[in-house]
Amino acid sequence: MEIxxxxxxxxIGDTPILRGVDLTMNSGEVHALMGPNGSGKSTxxxxxxxxxxxEVTGGRVLVDGEDILEMEPHERARLGLFLAFQYPVEISGVxxxxxxxxxxxxxxxxxxxxxxxxxxxxxxxxxxxxxxDQQFINRYLNEGFSxxxxxxxxxxxxLMLQPQFSILDETDSGLDIDALAVVARGVNKMREHDFxxxxxxHYQRILDHIKPDFVHIMYQGRIVTSGGGEIVTELEKxxxxxxxxxxxQEEEVHE
Amino acid sequence: xxxxxxAVHIDDYKFGFHYPDNSVFKTRKGLDEDVVxxxxxxxxxxxxxxxxxxxxxxxxREKQMPNWGGDLSDIDFDEIYYYAKPSxxxxxxxxxxxxxxxxxxxxxxxxxxxxxxxxxxGAQYDSEMVYHNIQESVxxxxxxxxxxxxxxxxxxxxxxxxxxxxxxxxxxxFAALNSAVWSGGSFVYIPPGVKVExxxxxxxxxxxxxxxxxxxxxxxxxxxxxxxxxxxxxxxVYATDSLHSAVVEIIALPGSRVRYTTIQNWSSxxxxxxxxxxxxxxxxxxxxxxxxxxxxxxxxxxxxxLMGEGAHGEVLSIAFAGKGQExxxxxxxxxxxxxxxxxxxxxxxxxxxxxxxxxxxxKIEPDLHxxxxxxxxxxxxxxxxxxxNTYPYMDIQSDDVSMEHxxxxxxxxxxxxxxxxxxxxxEAEASMTIVNGFLDPLVKQLPMEYAVELNRLIELxxxxxxx
Numbered sequence: 261m262e263i264x265x266x267x268x269x270x271x272i273g274d275t276p277i278l279r280g281v282d283l284t285m286n287s288g289e290v291h292a293l294m295g296p297n298g299s300g301k302s303t304x305x306x307x308x309x310x311x312x313x314x315e316v317t318g319g320r321v322l323v324d325g326e327d328i329l330e331m332e333p334h335e336r337a338r339l340g341l342f343l344a345f346q347y348p349v350e351i352s353g354v355x356x357x358x359x360x361x362x363x364x365x366x367x368x369x370x371x372x373x374x375x376x377x378x379x380x381x382x383x384x385x386x387x388x389x390x391x392x393d394q395q396f397i398n399r400y401l402n403e404g405f406s407x408x409x410x411x412x413x414x415x416x417x418x419l420m421l422q423p424q425f426s427i428l429d430e431t432d433s434g435l436d437i438d439a440l441a442v443v444a445r446g447v448n449k450m451r452e453h454d455f456x457x458x459x460x461x462h463y464q465r466i467l468d469h470i471k472p473d474f475v476h477i478m479y480q481g482r483i484v485t486s487g488g489g490e491i492v493t494e495l496e497k498x499x500x501x502x503x504x505x506x507x508x509q510e511e512e513v514h515e
Numbered sequence: 516x517x518x519x520x521x522a523v524h525i526d527d528y529k530f531g532f533h534y535p536d537n538s539v540f541k542t543r544k545g546l547d548e549d550v551v552x553x554x555x556x557x558x559x560x561x562x563x564x565x566x567x568x569x570x571x572x573x574x575x576r577e578k579q580m581p582n583w584g585g586d587l588s589d590i591d592f593d594e595i596y597y598y599a600k601p602s603x604x605x606x607x608x609x610x611x612x613x614x615x616x617x618x619x620x621x622x623x624x625x626x627x628x629x630x631x632x633x634x635x636x637g638a639q640y641d642s643e644m645v646y647h648n649i650q651e652s653v654x655x656x657x658x659x660x661x662x663x664x665x666x667x668x669x670x671x672x673x674x675x676x677x678x679x680x681x682x683x684x685x686x687x688x689f690a691a692l693n694s695a696v697w698s699g700g701s702f703v704y705i706p707p708g709v710k711v712e713x714x715x716x717x718x719x720x721x722x723x724x725x726x727x728x729x730x731x732x733x734x735x736x737x738x739x740x741x742x743x744x745x746x747x748x749x750x751x752v753y754a755t756d757s758l759h760s761a762v763v764e765i766i767a768l769p770g771s772r773v774r775y776t777t778i779q780n781w782s783s784x785x786x787x788x789x790x791x792x793x794x795x796x797x798x799x800x801x802x803x804x805x806x807x808x809x810x811x812x813x814x815x816x817x818x819x820x821l822m823g824e825g826a827h828g829e830v831l832s833i834a835f836a837g838k839g840q841e842x843x844x845x846x847x848x849x850x851x852x853x854x855x856x857x858x859x860x861x862x863x864x865x866x867x868x869x870x871x872x873x874x875x876x877x878k879i880e881p882d883l884h885x886x887x888x889x890x891x892x893x894x895x896x897x898x899x900x901x902x903x904n905t906y907p908y909m910d911i912q913s914d915d916v917s918m919e920h921x922x923x924x925x926x927x928x929x930x931x932x933x934x935x936x937x938x939x940x941x942e943a944e945a946s947m948t949i950v951n952g953f954l955d956p957l958v959k960q961l962p963m964e965y966a967v968e969l970n971r972l973i974e975l976x977x978x979x980x981x982x
Contacts, residue, residue, distance in 0.1 A: 309937050312929055333936035334945075343937050349930045353952025359938075362948075366939035400952070417938065 261287040261324060261340060261424040261456065263308075268319035269481075270307045277303045279481035280319065285474075287424045287456035292467055292492070294460075295478035296500040301460045302346060304478070305427040309333050309343050338366065342423035344414040346430040346460075350403040356413070357383065357397040360420050367421045386419045389449070391442050407434040415446035425456045432466035444469030464496050479507050528809070529975060530623060531782055533751030534615035536723050538599040538641065544725070545593045548572065551695055554598045558664050558698070561671065571684035571694030578688035584843045584874065585812040590786055595727045595758055597696045599641040605662065606646050616640050616722075623749060625718050632964055633745075635660045637717040639730055642698040644717075653711055658742075659704040660715055663731050666702035673704060677735055681764035681792050681820075689788045693729045693762040700730030700761065705740040705771070714743040714776075714962070719759075721750035721785065727758040734764070736771035736799075743774040745965065749809070750782045756811065758786045765793035765801060769823060772800040776965055780972055781809040783839060789815045797823030797852075804961060806833045807842050808972045816874060818847035821855035831957055832861040833969070835976050836869030836901070845875035845906075848888060850913075856887040862957050864950060866897035866977070872904035877911070877918065884915035894924040895953045897946065897977075925953075947977050 263285045270278040277300045285291050293301055307314050308321055310333040320327050328336050351359065361379055387394055390412050402410050411431050418426055428447070432440055447457060447470050459470060467475075467489075475491040476483045484507035485491065495502070540557060542550045551572050555565040580587055606612045609626050620626060620638050629636040635649035637660070644662040653660075659670065666674050684694035701717045721728050736742055750757060759781060767773045773793065781787055787810040793801040803817035819828030830846030848857030863871035873892040894903035905922050927949050935945035951958075951970060958966045 309933075311933055332941065333933060334939050334941045337937055337939040345934065345937075349928070349934045351931060351935070351949065351952055353955035354948055359948075362940070363938040421938070 262322075263425060263456075264320075264322040265304075265308070266320045266322070268304070268307065268321060269317045270303060270314045271317055272303070272314050276317070277314075277481055278307060281478075281481070281483055283476065283483055285425070285456055285458060287454050289456045289473045290451070290470060291456075291458045292461065292472035292475045293458055293478055294462065294475065294492070294495060296503065297462075299478045300481040301478050302429055305343055305429045305458075305460060308427060309336055309341070340424035342418050342421060342426040344411075344418060344426060344428040344431050346433070348402050348410045348414055351401040352403055354401050355398050356401055359401050360417065363417065364420055383420060386416055390416045390419070390446055392416060408436065408439040411435055411443060412439065412446075415443050418450065419446055422450075422453070424454060425458075426450070427458045427460065429460045430462070431459070432461050432463060440466060441469060464492050467492055477503055477507075479503050528752055528782055530749035530780065531752035532622070533722050533753075534619060536599070537613070537615060538601055538723065539603055540598075540600040541596060541723075542598040544596055546572075546595070546597055546696065550597055554696055554698060557598070557600065560664075560667060563675070564667055567679070567684075568695050568697075571691050574684050575688060575691035575695055578691055580688055581814070584814045584872075585841045587786065587788070587812070589756065590758065594725055594755075596723060596725055597727050597729070598698055599723050599726060600643050601640040601722070602643070602645050605644055607648050609646065612646050616645050619720060619722070620646070620718065623718065623720070623747075628716065628964070632713060633716050634711055634713040635715040637662065637701050639699040639717065639719045639728075641721060641723050641726060641728065644699045649715070656709045656711075657706040658709060658711060659702065661702050663697070663700050663702045663733060666733070670702075670704070673735065674702070674733070677764065677766055678733055679764075681766065681794055682762050682790050687790060689760045690762055690790045693731060693760050693790070696727070697729050697731035697762065699728075700732040701734070701744070702732075703734040703742060703744060705736045705742045707737040708739045709737075710741040711743070714745045716745040716747070719746065719748040721757055721759065721781075724753045725755050725757060727760065730761050732761065732763040734773060734775070735766045736768060736773045738768045739770040740768075741772045743776065743962075745776045745778075747778050747780070749780050750785050752782045753784055756784045756786060759789070759810075761789045761791075763789070763791040767793060767795045767799035767801050769797040769799060772802075774802045774804065775817070776804040776806075776961065778806045778965060778968055778972070779809055779813070783809065783811050785810045787813040787815065789813075791815065791817040793817075793819045793828070794822050795819055795826040795828055798825035799823070800827045800829075802829040802831070803846065804831045805844065805846075806969050807844050808835045808969075808976060810842075811839065812841045812843070814843045816845045816847050816876075818849065819857060820849045820851060821857065822851050824852050824854045826852060826855045828855075828857040830859045830861075831960065832859070832863075832873070833954060833957055834861070834863040834871045835973055836863070836865045836871040837976050838867035838869060840869045842869070842871045843874055844871070845873045847876045848878070850877075850879040850883060850886045850888070853883045854885045855883075857889070859890045860957060861892040862895075862954055863893075863903060864895045864897065864953070864973070865901035865903050868900045868902075870902040870904070872906060873922075874906040874908075876908040878909075879911045879913050879916055879918075881912040883913040886913060886915065887917045888919070890920045892922045893953070895950065896924065896926045897950070943977070947974055950977060
């Protein structure tokens, strides 16, 4: 799967946030997207998934050559895209088990027979792998979960849905070292198959567990530089001030 | 997330069909003493019942319309037919029921439900029960399950003792109306210690236009007995309004337990104004499960009077108000004895400009101790232009009382929809999932068949509500 973002511009209300993002990613690759707060990283993930609060004002997002910007979020998901949310919402009254069964059914429609037969067995295995207590099958989705439990639940969903490409929106934030290792293990397991990911993060530490093939720095709504792992080292050494100094632009003055 | 949701794709009210009006007898439009006498004489009633009706008619004329709740100003009492007799006789087998009527109930699925999971069924078409049957094994236990007309003839001693004692005709205008023109309904008597494990069900169908259905139900659970009674209702869609105004009285004698489940799915031109009340004596339990999906306007607040120590009452109210609908529902508990408890749980959903109002009352008489009451109302708004109201009334005259009240209104959030859609659900399924989740804690308490039925109805109501 190839995801090609071209000149993507988007705003929320009257505030432009993405100001021409260009980024090409393929399944089989892990990309890291870093940048200071407010640079537009989370907006990028929401816009790629079609969040209704954002208005796209320019550019394209092509998945295997097809522009997905007119598609509903569920149609994008059905292409094999997945978004691990920074703040997963609570869905009261809907159990994890029931929810995932339905999501798996949708994902593997047509091959349903094969995939849902062993659903519960698969789910239990994946939960063990993610060190999530089996009791969670009957818990309401994300309701009363701790921050770490919510993040693990996102990765569990990813393991069950087997997307070809995932965006992980600050999945590492708020996780302790052990939880981070478990989350990273989940992502690395996905890499055994044809799978790509865009890992959005502020920090290096998740990238110690999941080695990215490419690293991009976002600032003021654009990708300002791209490279390999060496950029992460540079950032650790010099901080985001270096990015601001190097790539910062004066705010355009609006008349 | 049920697969049923996927299988059903009907945009409109499913039960809106009707057959020609083949009534064998019908009173003229409007209401006066002659109409009441005609109804009574058709039923070959004893004079005491006729006198009761005439008294009630007088009170009906004197009573004011309620000046609270839904707007009832469009009801024209002169434009309604008060009695329509659909067939000459009541049948004990479906084969003896006239074709149109049998087909109607087949389409609604009653005979099938009876075969599968009911101990007895009564089916009312316009004014009369056209079918009534009870499983032999249940009848052998001494359980009586008939229409009230039969009860008046065959068990006058029980009827005279209880009829109108829980809800006198002076209670309110619509109770008076029902008492004057009542027809059909159920009479249930469960002997001491008898537990009827599978439900008895009555099904109410309006077929005629501009029609008023006034069934009357009386349930007496003798000491230590148990019964679960279920009612369902539908009507055709016409351009004009119909009226459904029932009275349901329950007497739960010491140590008994009565559960009464309603799944009301009237068409959108029916005014549904029903009075339901139970007396629960020492250590008796009464539970009202009240699902209101249909109708133009519903005003209904099932009540429990806790008359003896150890009595417990529960009301579970589920309301769905769609376009043009107003569901003014809730529950009432009146504590008249110490060591009594009540729980009222209300869940309402409003969409497409519909209004749901919770209206409830907790009353605790003086000089009581160890009284507990808990009220929870949750409302879910599907869109911006729908309305939810809460009117809790409390009248607490004792000190040793534990009283809790919680109310919440929530709106389906964009974030929840987006989250579920990002997992592959389309918008309709995502909202349905949230609505089902909202109702889940309540629906879980219903027997399986009714939980499925209720979910299915709400799924039908939700279709086309988004996008």
